[in-house]
Amino acid sequence: EGRPFSDETIFGNALTMRLAGEDTPAHTLAWMTHELLDQPRVVAAMVAEIDGVLGDAALPTTIEMANRFHYVDAVSQETMRLRPVAPWKAGPGCSQCSLLPDLLARLPPDRAKTCW
Secondary structure (H helix, E strand, O other), rough: OOOOOOHHHHHHHHHHHHHOHHHHHHHHHHHHHHOOOOOOOHHHHHHHHHHHHOOOOOOOOOHHHOOOOHHHHHHHHHHHOOOOOOOOOOOOOOOOOOOOHHHHHHHHHHHHOOOO
């Protein structure tokens, strides 16, 4: 129609792709769920952040609101680092602790020290 997509359309498509539209997010969400089953403190922190950001809303209504999920994003990034869909070694090794040391503690030492 010759008109640019609205912010709402772009945001909706991005959210769909992030949460349910492709294999990579599906694998990441599956691994995240698996890892979180033994991490009640992490789950509680995620729930607190989600409640704090969303308030009474069921879903984020703006990109700015979605960008406020810092802890949830960190858990997602850590899941992708620990359980990459397409793994490759990116460097010699990590010199600092992970964002989620509880998850790292359960990995074999050689895996816990590898950057993905």
